[in-house]
Amino acid sequence: MAELAGLFLFIGLTSFGGGITAYIRRLVVSQKRWLTDEEFLPGLGLVQLLPGANVVGLAVYIGNHLKGPLGSAVALGSLLVCPFISTCALGFLYFHAGKTADTKALLAGITAAACGLMASMVFEAGEKAIKGAFDIFLIILTFALVRGTPSFELLNHKIPSIPHLSVPMVILIVAPLAVWWHRPRPKKELPEQIGEAKP
Amino acid sequence: MTKTLLQVALLFSTLSLSAFGGGKVVLPSMHQSAVGEYHWMDDEDFVNLFSISMAAPGPSMMVVTLVGLKACLPYGIPIAILGALVATLAMFVPSSFLVYFAGNWWDHWKESPWRHSVMDAILPISTGLILAATWIISKTSIHTVPTAIMGVVALSLMLFTKLNPVLMMGVAGVISWTFLK
Numbered sequence: 001m002a003e004l005a006g007l008f009l010f011i012g013l014t015s016f017g018g019g020i021t022a023y024i025r026r027l028v029v030s031q032k033r034w035l036t037d038e039e040f041l042p043g044l045g046l047v048q049l050l051p052g053a054n055v056v057g058l059a060v061y062i063g064n065h066l067k068g069p070l071g072s073a074v075a076l077g078s079l080l081v082c083p084f085i086s087t088c089a090l091g092f093l094y095f096h097a098g099k100t101a102d103t104k105a106l107l108a109g110i111t112a113a114a115c116g117l118m119a120s121m122v123f124e125a126g127e128k129a130i131k132g133a134f135d136i137f138l139i140i141l142t143f144a145l146v147r148g149t150p151s152f153e154l155l156n157h158k159i160p161s162i163p164h165l166s167v168p169m170v171i172l173i174v175a176p177l178a179v180w181w182h183r184p185r186p187k188k189e190l191p192e193q194i195g196e197a198k199p
Numbered sequence: 200m201t202k203t204l205l206q207v208a209l210l211f212s213t214l215s216l217s218a219f220g221g222g223k224v225v226l227p228s229m230h231q232s233a234v235g236e237y238h239w240m241d242d243e244d245f246v247n248l249f250s251i252s253m254a255a256p257g258p259s260m261m262v263v264t265l266v267g268l269k270a271c272l273p274y275g276i277p278i279a280i281l282g283a284l285v286a287t288l289a290m291f292v293p294s295s296f297l298v299y300f301a302g303n304w305w306d307h308w309k310e311s312p313w314r315h316s317v318m319d320a321i322l323p324i325s326t327g328l329i330l331a332a333t334w335i336i337s338k339t340s341i342h343t344v345p346t347a348i349m350g351v352v353a354l355s356l357m358l359f360t361k362l363n364p365v366l367m368m369g370v371a372g373v374i375s376w377t378f379l380k
Contacts, residue, residue, distance in 0.1 A: 013256055043302070049318060050301060051218040052294025053258040060295045061302055072299055080291060083257020084264060088283050090251050091265045095272060099243070101380055109349060109375025111250040111340035113368040116353025118223070118333040123358060125220070125329055129322035142327025146227045147334065167228035167328060168217040174327075178320035184312035 001067055001074060007032070008059055008078035021054050024062075034066055055079065138178050145170045200274045204285055206237060207267045211289035214263075218294060220325025222260025226332035229266060239270040246339045254368045263290040345379060 011024060021044060029040050043065070047057025056079065063075030097103045129135055148164030165173075210232050214225040226249070233239045240248070248269065252262035267286025272279045341347050349371055356362050 015256060015258065045314075045318075046302060047298055049314070049321065050294065050297050051216050052291070052298065053218070053222045053260055055258045056291050056295060057298040060298045064299055064302060069299065072295065076291065076295055080257070080287060083255065083261050084283070084287055087252060087255050087257060087261045087264045088268060088280060090255055091248065091268045091283070092276070092279075094247065094251055095269070102376065105380040106372045106376040107247050107250060108340070108346055108379060109371040109373070110254055110368045111246050111336065112346040112349035112375070113353040113364075113371035114250045114253045115333065115337045115341055115350040116355075117253065117357055117364050117368070118329065118336055119350070119354045120357035121223070122326060122330050122333055125322065125326040129326040131319065135323040138323035139327040139330065142324050143330050143334075146328060146331040164227075164231065166231065167225045168213055170328070171217055171219065171324060174324050175320060178324055179316055182316040182319035184316055 001071070003032075004063060004066060004071060005074050005078040008063075008075045009082060011055070011059075012079040012082045015055060021058065024055065024058055028062055035062065039065060134181050138174060138181075141177075142170055142174050145173065200271070200278060203237075203270055203274070204278075204282060207270050207282055207286050208289045211263055211267070211286050212293050215290050215293040216297065218260070219321050220328070222258065222263070222290070223332050224325050224328035225260075226262075227328065227335055229263070230335050233266050233270070237270065239266065242339045244269065246336055249336060250340075250368070254365055254372075258291075260290060261287075263287060345375070349375065 007027065011020070011027070015023070025037075025040055025044075028034050029037055035043075040062075043058060043061035044054075047054050047061060050057060056076065059075040059079045060072045063071035063073070065071075067074070094103070126139065129139065145162065145165050146167065149162045210229075214228055217228070218225045230245055234242055234245050245266075248265040249262045252265055253259075255261060263286045264283045268279045268283035270286075271282025274282075337350065341350050353367060353371060356367055357364065
């Protein structure tokens, strides 16, 4: 249990931004050998499907796998405690310093770079998401609903503006459409595949 | 004070269960509530807190900690820390319960073709939401030519090199502090 706490304390301290699932896999599967790939990968699939940060979900999954519910709680707590303290400290530092010329200039650069980082995540997510034109439509629809749309004229009809909606609301609207589009469909059977039909 | 803490708890526990594709997808909603609805902070503070959280260690969504902290800051430092704690727990605990319980019957569902359908359906939605989040952050923070150039350079570096994002943000901060002050 102490080892579990120690590992997630370490992950909490050394994880920045995103893309650390590969790093956790290396630590837990390759180095510590606490889980096999057959146990780890379904967990990764699960946390990618469910809401929440992947790292957090993995901590809960791995903790539960090794030590049950208490293991989950220990892994989650260990993961968050150091980031919580350092983030609070930085927050107080920011509010204490106030908006001086120094902090403004420093943060201008950091936020500009953070924009670039976020934009790169759009490209990475888009690359995985876009399998056809309908996926592009879903991306634009989601974006438009979250941002709200201005009113405009189309063929002499005034299209009313849509106010921006909250993220949960947008998901409730778009998700059924998206799942319906991506519903399991029988694959077009190629001649050589007919023979391998279900027994 | 209690009202603010309850608002923080309710907001982030709702967003916790909506964060399909990671914490950053709920940033637009967090912005709407924290700036527009509850007036806990202005646009500039929100974007600055987001950048600070990105540059600090931890999962991608530690910005919730800072939003909770700022929301309760008018009531004094101890309450601000409590607000930060409430926000953090509200954001991370509900989704963790979901993972915990879902993990127990996940095996039964593993072979279902619907699993891929749901996965394929979530990806474009989370892409649209990350796009909206990027839009909000950029709209407030990119308003001069130098910041626009830095944003584009940062984007290219992230796409085409394996540079550590925190190192990149740190260097960008120092560059802008040196030249733009």
